[in-house]
Every structure is written in C-alpha cells, then in structure tokens.
Amino acid sequence: MHPLAQRVLGREMRATARACRLVDDRTGDYIDLLRDLFPSTGRAWTIGITGVPGAGKSTLTNGLIAAFRKQGKRVAVVAVDPTSPFSGGAILGDRIRMQEHFEDPEVFIRSLATRGTLGGLSRSAGDIVRVLDAWGADVILVETVGVGQDELEITKTAHTTLVVMAPGMGDDVQAIKAGILECADVFAVNKADRDGADSTVRDLELMIALGGEVTKAGAHSRGHHGAVLDVAKQEVSHAGGAWIPAIVRTVASRGEGTTALLGHLEKHRAWLSDTPEGQARREARLREAMRMQLRESLLEIAEHTLGQALDEAVARVAKKEIDPYSAAEELVAAFRSKN
Amino acid sequence: MHPLAQRVLGREMRATARACRLVDDRTGDYIDLLRDLFPSTGRAWTIGITGVPGAGKSTLTNGLIAAFRKQGKRVAVVAVDPTSPFSGGAILGDRIRMQEHFEDPEVFIRSLATRGTLGGLSRSAGDIVRVLDAWGADVILVETVGVGQDELEITKTAHTTLVVMAPGMGDDVQAIKAGILECADVFAVNKADRDGADSTVRDLELMIALGGEVTKAGAHSRGHHGAVLDVAKQEVSHAGGAWIPAIVRTVASRGEGTTALLGHLEKHRAWLSDTPEGQARREARLREAMRMQLRESLLEIAEHTLGQALDEAVARVAKKEIDPYSAAEELVAAFRSKN
Numbered sequence: 121m122h123p124l125a126q127r128v129l130g131r132e133m134r135a136t137a138r139a140c141r142l143v144d145d146r147t148g149d150y151i152d153l154l155r156d157l158f159p160s161t162g163r164a165w166t167i168g169i170t171g172v173p174g175a176g177k178s179t180l181t182n183g184l185i186a187a188f189r190k191q192g193k194r195v196a197v198v199a200v201d202p203t204s205p206f207s208g209g210a211i212l213g214d215r216i217r218m219q220e221h222f223e224d225p226e227v228f229i230r231s232l233a234t235r236g237t238l239g240g241l242s243r244s245a246g247d248i249v250r251v252l253d254a255w256g257a258d259v260i261l262v263e264t265v266g267v268g269q270d271e272l273e274i275t276k277t278a279h280t281t282l283v284v285m286a287p288g289m290g291d292d293v294q295a296i297k298a299g300i301l302e303c304a305d306v307f308a309v310n311k312a313d314r315d316g317a318d319s320t321v322r323d324l325e326l327m328i329a330l331g332g333e334v335t336k337a338g339a340h341s342r343g344h345h346g347a348v349l350d351v352a353k354q355e356v357s358h359a360g361g362a363w364i365p366a367i368v369r370t371v372a373s374r375g376e377g378t379t380a381l382l383g384h385l386e387k388h389r390a391w392l393s394d395t396p397e398g399q400a401r402r403e404a405r406l407r408e409a410m411r412m413q414l415r416e417s418l419l420e421i422a423e424h425t426l427g428q429a430l431d432e433a434v435a436r437v438a439k440k441e442i443d444p445y446s447a448a449e450e451l452v453a454a455f456r457s458k459n
Numbered sequence: 460m461h462p463l464a465q466r467v468l469g470r471e472m473r474a475t476a477r478a479c480r481l482v483d484d485r486t487g488d489y490i491d492l493l494r495d496l497f498p499s500t501g502r503a504w505t506i507g508i509t510g511v512p513g514a515g516k517s518t519l520t521n522g523l524i525a526a527f528r529k530q531g532k533r534v535a536v537v538a539v540d541p542t543s544p545f546s547g548g549a550i551l552g553d554r555i556r557m558q559e560h561f562e563d564p565e566v567f568i569r570s571l572a573t574r575g576t577l578g579g580l581s582r583s584a585g586d587i588v589r590v591l592d593a594w595g596a597d598v599i600l601v602e603t604v605g606v607g608q609d610e611l612e613i614t615k616t617a618h619t620t621l622v623v624m625a626p627g628m629g630d631d632v633q634a635i636k637a638g639i640l641e642c643a644d645v646f647a648v649n650k651a652d653r654d655g656a657d658s659t660v661r662d663l664e665l666m667i668a669l670g671g672e673v674t675k676a677g678a679h680s681r682g683h684h685g686a687v688l689d690v691a692k693q694e695v696s697h698a699g700g701a702w703i704p705a706i707v708r709t710v711a712s713r714g715e716g717t718t719a720l721l722g723h724l725e726k727h728r729a730w731l732s733d734t735p736e737g738q739a740r741r742e743a744r745l746r747e748a749m750r751m752q753l754r755e756s757l758l759e760i761a762e763h764t765l766g767q768a769l770d771e772a773v774a775r776v777a778k779k780e781i782d783p784y785s786a787a788e789e790l791v792a793a794f795r796s797k798n
Contacts, residue, residue: 151784158782403777410773410783417787418794419758434749438742443497444749445490448756455757456795 122149125156128255133225136255140230143247154247157254164196164253165389168278168303169263175286176310179372180381181263185227187382188259196228196257198248200264200274228252245274246413275303277409279402280388282381284308285324287316304365305388308381312369321367328365361397363388422455429454461488464495467594472564475594479569482586493586496593503535503592504728507617507642508602514625515649518711519720520602524566526721527598535567535596537587539603539613567591584613585752614642616748618741619727621720623647624663626655643704644727647720651708660706667704700736702727761794768793 124142127135139157142150167184171177181197188195230252232244245262252260264274275281283304309320366384370377392398423430433447442450463481466474478496481489506523510516520536527534569591571583584601591599603613614620622643648659705723709716731737762769772786781789 155782155784158784159779162779406777407773410776411769413783413787415758415762415769417784418761418791419754421787421791422757422761423754430750430754434746437749438745440498440501443494444752445494445497445756448752448760452757452760 122153122156125153125254128157128251129160131256133228136228136251137230139251140248143251144232144244154250157250161250161253164249164257164260165280166249166253166260166262166278167385168275168281169261169284170275170281170303171284171286171308175284176372177263177284180284180308180310180370180378181261183370183372183375183378184261184382184385187378189224189226193258194226194256196252196255196260197230198245198252198260198262199229199231200245200262228255228257246277246409249277277405277412279392279405280305280385282306282308282385284310285320286311287314287320305363306381306384307365307367308370308372308377309367310370310372312377313371317369321369324365324367328367361395363391363397363401426451426455461492461495464492464593467496467590468499470595472567475567475590476569478590479587482590483571483583493589496590500589500592503588503596503599504619505588505592505599505601505617506724507614507620508600508623509614509620509642510623510647514623515711516602516623519623519647519649519709519717520600522709522711522714522717523600523721523724526717528563528566532597533565533595535591535594535599536569537584537591537599537601538568538570539584539601567594567596585616585748588616616744616751618731618744619724620644621647621724623649624659625650626653626659644702645720645723646704646706647709647711647716648706649709649711651716652710656708660708663704663706667706700734702730702736702740765790765794 124135124139128139139153142148142153169177169181169184178199185195185197230248232248249260249262262274262278281303283306285307287309307324309317309324311317366387368377368381368384370381372378392402429451433442433451436442437444437447463474463478467478478492481487481492508516508520517538524534524536569587571587588599588601601613601617620642622645624646626648646663648656648663650656705726707716707720707723709720711717731741768790772781772790775781776783776786
C-alpha cells in the first residue's frame with residue numbers, strides 16, 4: 121500500500137493535505153495512491169454548493185460547517201476556485217472567513233487550483249473528494265465559485281446540491297437559474313432581509329413548477345411559460361416519490377435560517393437512501409461522475425501519448441495546411457497505431 | 460462541395476441558420492460542411508463578451524451591434540446559454556432585447572444550446588464562429604452567460620475579450636475577476652451611474668497592476684497583495700508593447716459609453732495586427748483554440764468507438780469491482796486495439 125494511503129486512512133491531517141496536493145498536482149505516483157484509497161471510499165455525504173457570485177455562498181458554507189460540527193460530524197470542504205489559465209494560481213478570496221475552523225482537527229479545508237485544462241476542475245474535484253472520503257469525512261462540502269458548464273458538472277456529482285441565490289441580481293440570473301434548476305435539490309435565498317427576496321422566492325417556485333413540466337413533456341423551455349403553469353403545478357404535485365426542490369430563506373451573515381437549511385439538506389439525504397427514486401437518482405449521479413472521470417483519464421493518456429504530434433497538428437492547422445477536422449482524424453489514427 | 464457550404468458562402472441567411480443548426484446538433488455530414496467552409500474563414504474579428512451575471516452584458520452587446528451596424532459592418536452574435544443537462548433546452552433570457560436587430564439581413568443572431576457534455580460548449584462555439592466567419596461576418600460577438608472554466612475557454616479563443624462588470628456585486632466577484640483578469644483586454648464597468656462604480660474601477664486598476672506583476676514573477680496570486688503593488692505598477696508601465704487592459708465606464712441602458720468602448724476595442728484590434736506582441740498573442744490564441752478543438756474531436760471519436768465498453772466500465776466501477784483508474788487504463792487499451 122502507498123505510504124500516504126495508510127496515513128490518510130489513519131486520519132492524519134498533514135498526510136491528507138499532502139495527498140490532496142499530490143492529486144491536485146497530478147505528480148508522482150498519485151494514481152497508485154488513489155487506487156489504494158478507493159476501497160475505503162463511498163461513506164461520506166457530499167453536498168455541492170453553487171450559485172451566483174455575490175450571493176454569500178462562503179458565509180453560508182461557513183455556517184454549515186459550524187452546524188455539522190455541533191452534531192459531532194467530521195467535515196471536509198473543497199473550495200473550487202477559478203484560476204488564471206496562465207499563472208496557474210488560485211485565489212482564496214473570502215474563503216479566509218472559514219479560518220475559524222482552520223484549527224479544528226475534525227475540519228479539513230482544501231482550496232482547489234486547476235491548470236486551466238478543460239475538465240480539469242471536475243476531475244480534480246472528484247479525486248480530492250475521494251481522498252477526503254477515505255480520510256473519514258462524514259460530510260464533504262464542495263463549493264464552486266463560478267457558475268458555468270464545468271461547475272455544473274461538479275455539482276452533478278454531489279449527492280445533494282445546494283444552490284445559493286440572492287435577491288435582485290438582474291436578468292442574467294434568470295438564465296442561470298434555468299441552467300442549474302435540474303441540479304438543485306435545495307435552494308437557499310440568502311440575504312433574505314433585502315428587498316426583492318419575496319420575488320426571488322416566487323421566481324424559484326415558478327421555475328420549479330415549470331421544470332417539472334418541461335422535463336416530463338421533454339419540451340424545450342423556450343416560450344409561453346405562463347400558459348403551462350397550471351398544468352405544471354398539477355403534474356408536480358402528482359409526482360409521488362420524486363424530490364421537489366426545497367426553498368429556504370437565509371441571512372447567512374447573522375446565522376439565520378441555517379438550522380432550517382440543514383433540516384432540508386438532511387431530508388434530501390434521507391430521501392436519497394430511503395426511497396427507490398432516491399436510490400435511482402444516487403446511482404445515476406454516481407454513474408455520471410464515473411463516466412466523466414473515465415472520459416478525462418482517457419483524454420489524459422491520449423494527450424500524453426501524442427505529445428509532439430498534437431503540437432505539430434496545431435501548427436499545421438494554424439497555417440491552414442489542413443483543416444482541424446481532418447487533423448483530428450489523423451491524430452486519432454496515430455494514437456491508435458502507437459503501441 | 461457541400462450544398463449548404465455554397466449557400467453559406469453566398470451569404471444566404473436561412474442556409475446559414477441551417478448550417479449552424481447542423482453543426483450545433485452535430486448531425487448529418489456536418490463535418491464535411493465545416494471542412495468545406497474552413498478555407499473561407501479567418502477574416503472575421505471575434506470579440507468575446509463575458510462577465511458576472513446581472514452586469515448587463517446583453518444590453519451592452521445590443522449597443523455594440525448597433526454601433527457596428529452604423530459603421531456598415533456585418534455582425535454575427537453567438538449567445539452561449541447555460542443549459543439544463545437533462546432537458547437539453549436553451550433559455551433565450553433577455554436576449555429577446557436583441558430583437559430589434561432580428562429583421563436586419565446584415566445581423567445574424569444565434570443562441571447556442573449544448574448537450575451538457577464537458578467541453579461541448581467551447582467546441583460548438585468554435586465551430587459556429589467558423590460558419591459565421593465563412594458567411595462573411597466582419598465582427599462576431601460571442602457572449603457567454605456563465606463565468607466558469609468552460610466560459611473562460613471560450614473567451615480565450617476570441618481575438619478581443621470584453622469583460623463586463625457592475626458595481627457592488629459582492630466578494631465573490633473579487634475571485635472571479637482574478638480568474639478572468641488575464642483573459643480581459645477591455646473592461647466595461649457598466650451601470651456606472653450606481654454607487655460603488657468608483658471603487659469597482661479602482662479595484663480593477665489594482666488587479667491589472669497586480670496581474671502584470673504576478674504573471675512576470677510567475678508567482679501565485681495568493682497573499683500580500685498590498686505589499687507588491689508599487690513594484691507592480693512600475694513593471695507594468697515599463698512593459699513596452701504589451702497590452703494593458705482598458706477600463707471603460709458605461710451605462711448600457713442609456714447607451715452611454717458605447718462609443719468610448721468601441722474605441723478601446725478597435726485600439727486592441729489594431730494592437731493585435733500592428734505590433735509584434737499583438738501578432739504573437741493572436742497566434743497563441745489561435746493555437747489554443749485549435750488545441751482545444753483537436754482534443755475534443757479526439758474524445759468524441761474515442762467515445763463513439765468505445766460505446767458499450769464505456770458503459771460497462773462505469774457499471775463495474777459503480778459496483779466497486781474495479782477502481783476508476785484501472786478501468787480507464789483498460790478502456791484506453793481497448794480503444795487502441797479496436798481497428
């Protein structure tokens with residue numbers, strides 16, 4: 121067994137930090153380490169936390185850490201930060217607020233850097249979650265800063281997904297809400313003491329109702345939303361064991377609503393384990409996460425094998441000596457014949 | 460030659476719309492179509508528009524369309540929307556405001572849906588940009604809604620990148636700004652009539668100064684920002700032919716600042732074509748875009764070839780019969796031996 125693996129399983133904090141770094145940097149024998157840890161994973165409850173910028177995700181995350189600690193739970197936090205694609209550095213941002221938990225040996229906080237490669241974020245997050253699961257975390261909070269395709273992928277791999285909204289964040293929020301709607305298990309409308317909180321809650325209720333209808337009908341979500349609302353409401357209420365996203369108002373800066381929020385998260389966890397629908401959903405998410413990881417490993421090996429050939433193809437396309445589609449075909453052929 | 464290709468090159472609007480749909484859906488002989496269009500690309504100026512949600516990107520984009528039309532330019536807009544990974548539908552959101560341009564035969568607006576696959580967004584965007592370039596667009600505005608890893612990738616492939624900010628959007632914005640800083644050529648501080656606009660501008664000035672320093676020193680951007688500021692400023696001012704991001708205040712809803720914004724965008728375009736640094740940067744971006752596309756084509760072919768084997772591997776990992784890292788190795792071996 122990998123020497124670090126033994127120490128991670130022995131719940132050593134510093135060894136776990138080193139293991140995370142190894143995995144994040146993808147250096148050394150990190151694959152062996154992950155292989156050795158894998159049998160000891162699958163116990164932790166992962167909660168994905170996402171939402172629009174400025175909604176107060178970090179403050180809310182901080183409140184959740186404290187609440188889980190009160191229950192005696194071992195907590196891990198993976199903060200996924202956007203990174204300059206050139207400098208490779210990560211910004212801790214307001215995660216510094218979590219520092220009150222830094223001294224707690226039952227809380228592990230890891231800020232995740234990425235090298236700017238497509239898909240790198242979600243794979244690293246998945247691997248780090250596995251390390252922390254093996255370390256013995258009861259709960260793993262995975263918090264993303266951005267709200268994009270890659271962040272959605274990360275969110276989709278969590279057992280329970282919390283989406284944090286705030287009142288009055290403009291029209292674009294509408295579009296983003298639609299994108300994350302089907303990933304969201306619980307919505308927190310944070311800064312609920314501000315103007316516009318009621319309308320944000322109403323908006324979400326409407327979108328949840330429509331989401332149910334849209335999914336069932338297999339229809340695109342464009343147009344005539346008003347017209348289908350009544351039908352949608354009816355269908356959702358008849359959905360039986362399906363999970364209907366909860367909406368909780370919070371004022372994270374004053375700790376208001378955290379208990380209610382925790383209650384809804386736990387209700388979702390119970391739904392996951394106690395209902396056939398929940399189990400099906402849990403399996404589907406696991407499959408999705410695995411598929412993503414396999415795909416990306418495949419890509420990594422291909423890039424490694426092709427090396428120079430990839431650079432050369434890029435140069436030829438840039439000079440218009442070949443079109444990018446034919447170049448890709450040539451690369452695949454080269455990859456498959458190199459043994 | 461593909462019959463649609465001929466009609467796209469003949470600047471037929473409806474044929475171009477059909478070509479975009481074919482490419483977006485990845486159906487039929489879309490690769491042949493792209494291959495035929497490729498030699499006629501490389502003429503358009505692409506401007507990536509990104510920024511935090513609620514900053515007013517669409518209103519500003521709308522203003523830019525009008526400004527370019529006044530110059531007699533043929534304009535294309537690619538609106539990249541976040542999509543439900545389950546329903547596959549795209550939300551038009553406030554893009555409806557662009558409708559005043561829908562009747563204009565010299566303006567082509569395309570809302571881009573994605574199927575929720577990792578990397579799908581950036582590849583589709585790249586292919587659609589090529590179609591619109593071949594159609595004869597002088598300017599292509601690529602607007603993203605989210606601010607995540609995938610959106611950054613899209614932004615990196617544009618010639619000129621405009622980042623739209625708005626005052627008072629919370630702490631998370633700090634982190635996001637850092638992530639997009641090195642992609643940004645021009646910043647628009649929109650809603651500049653609101654409280655906090657000055658401090659947003661100052662913030663950006665600070666980050667631009669630090670960005671220069673951080674990149675040069677190759678250092679991570681964590682910690683002690685205050686201490687290095689003076690040095691940073693000095694270094695940036697001595698940077699010679701390097702591009703220093705411009706900051707423009709706008710009130711897009713009243714059309715204020717659009718002319719100044721356009722001026723800075725055009726200055727950047729001139730820098731790209733007239734300076735050695737600009738040409739190097741243009742080539743670097745082209746290479747990056749090509750590399751991304753080649754990588755993703757490779758992945759698509761691999762997934763297609765593996766088919767059932769991928770599903771089976773996923774199932775075995777889910778049952779813990781095998782770890783995901785060994786499963787990936789097996790898949791790659793299978794892919795390379797299947798001919």
